[in-house]
Amino acid sequence: MRIGILTSGGDCPGLNAVIRGAVLKGIQINGQEFVGFRDGWRGVVEDDLVPLGRKDIQGISKQGGTILGTSRTNPFEGEKGGVDNIAAMMERRGIDAIVAIGGEGTLAAAKRLTDAGLKIVGVPKTVDNDLGATDYTFGFDTAVQIAVDAMDRLRTTGESHSRCMVAEVMGRHVGWIALHSGMAAGAHAILIPEQATSIEQLAEWVKSAYDRGRAPLVVVAEGFVPDHENDAHSERGLDAFGRPRLGGIGERLAPMIEEATGIETRATTLGHIQRGGTPSAYDRVLATRLGMAASDSVNEGRWGRMVALRGTDIVHVSFEEALGSLKVVPQERYDEAAILFG
Numbered sequence: 001m002r003i004g005i006l007t008s009g010g011d012c013p014g015l016n017a018v019i020r021g022a023v024l025k026g027i028q029i030n031g032q033e034f035v036g037f038r039d040g041w042r043g044v045v046e047d048d049l050v051p052l053g054r055k056d057i058q059g060i061s062k063q064g065g066t067i068l069g070t071s072r073t074n075p076f077e078g079e080k081g082g083v084d085n086i087a088a089m090m091e092r093r094g095i096d097a098i099v100a101i102g103g104e105g106t107l108a109a110a111k112r113l114t115d116a117g118l119k120i121v122g123v124p125k126t127v128d129n130d131l132g133a134t135d136y137t138f139g140f141d142t143a144v145q146i147a148v149d150a151m152d153r154l155r156t157t158g159e160s161h162s163r164c165m166v167a168e169v170m171g172r173h174v175g176w177i178a179l180h181s182g183m184a185a186g187a188h189a190i191l192i193p194e195q196a197t198s199i200e201q202l203a204e205w206v207k208s209a210y211d212r213g214r215a216p217l218v219v220v221a222e223g224f225v226p227d228h229e230n231d232a233h234s235e236r237g238l239d240a241f242g243r244p245r246l247g248g249i250g251e252r253l254a255p256m257i258e259e260a261t262g263i264e265t266r267a268t269t270l271g272h273i274q275r276g277g278t279p280s281a282y283d284r285v286l287a288t289r290l291g292m293a294a295s296d297s298v299n300e301g302r303w304g305r306m307v308a309l310r311g312t313d314i315v316h317v318s319f320e321e322a323l324g325s326l327k328v329v330p331q332e333r334y335d336e337a338a339i340l341f342g
């Protein structure tokens with residue numbers, strides 16, 4: 001079997017380890033051959049392929065980003081898009097199946113193409129860790145560690161100046177990165193999209209920590225919405241798929257905290273630093289296992305299914321199930337963390 005691999009949507013540490021895992025298992029055990037599509041679905045609709053042999057994947061599991069490039073191209077759009085064109089390209093290139101590595105958008109596109117008869121298996125990817133059908137996604141552990149390193153640094157400068165420090169992390173719909181990094185760094189408040197907190201409550205936590213002689217650390221997810229507002233803060237226009245680009249809520253909160261508490265406050269937005277660089281050992285192992293399982297999925301003809309982590313096992317779930325629910329931070333996990341606030 002000849003397989004085309006693509007990475008689509010935002011990048012995240014571990015993508016290269018998935019590619020390596022799939023190619024190694026595929027070549028050594030499953031008798032498969034591989035090519036890579038450049039820049040996600042763009043490479044599929046524009047017939048832009050690169051070779052993906054053993055030599056091409058040597059030593060890449062520790063590399064951040066994706067050697068194949070990524071994009072937010074919609075495979076149904078444009079003159080060369082759509083099921084018939086993609087099927088014709090696959091026939092011409094002798095490609096039997098596609099391994100699509102991406103988030104819910106990429107998998108939604110993959111589902112539509114599979115429903116129309118194409119042979120596709122999925123691998124979940126997102127630093128936000130918001131896909132319901134898998135316990136963890138690779139990239140999340142690395143993003144959390146990067147955020148914690150940054151927060152440890154913010155705390156020493158905050159302590160020196162007796163300031164309140166606000167650290168903004170990623171998390172469009174869910175607060176997993178904020179919850180885990182905030183708990184690990186000993187944050188005095190964690191603000192997540194799932195919990196519409198008031199500025200008064202935030203000021204109370206900040207003041208209480210300050211009054212104990214601490215430099216308060218506030219961790220906020222980019223998708224957090226204060227209880228007096230309706231939408232997540234966005235001042236950077238729309239992304240290629242027409243969604244608001246988030247980021248900047250930390251900078252907005254800083255003067256509000258200062259005004260409500262009288263404590264000098266500074267904000268730092270970590271942004272794409274969280275998605276860059278070398279993946280953690282945990283993410284490399286998870287990503288490698290998912291890649292190997294994707295090769296097996298193709299071998300077994302599990303079209304329209306995604307590999308996923310359940311406990312310590314790699315399992316297979318349908319695209320439908322994979323897209324079914326957003327994995328939000330449960331109330332009890334937030335309540336548990338909130339005991340440590342203030």
Ligand SMILES: Nc1ncnc2c1ncn2[C@@H]1O[C@H](COP(=O)(O)OP(=O)(O)OP(=O)(O)O)[C@@H](O)[C@H]1O
Nearest residue numbers: 009010072073074102103104105106108109126241
């Ligand atoms: N329902 C859909 N049908 C067809 N194509 C879609 C659909 N949803 C998304 N896409 C396409 O898939 C691309 C990838 O989706 P998206 O940009 O959401 O990234 P993702 O894979 O979800 O990763 P991320 O975690 O970065 O959001 C989109 O830019 C869009 O072109």
Ligand SMILES: O=P(O)(O)OC[C@H]1O[C@](O)(CO)[C@@H](O)[C@@H]1O
Nearest residue numbers: 010126127128170171172239246
């Ligand atoms: O800047 P980009 O690449 O459009 O992606 C930003 C988004 O991607 C994510 O990192 C992952 O979905 C979100 O947390 C963030 O909102």
Ligand SMILES: [Mg+2]
Nearest residue numbers: 009103104105
């Ligand atoms: Mg998405």
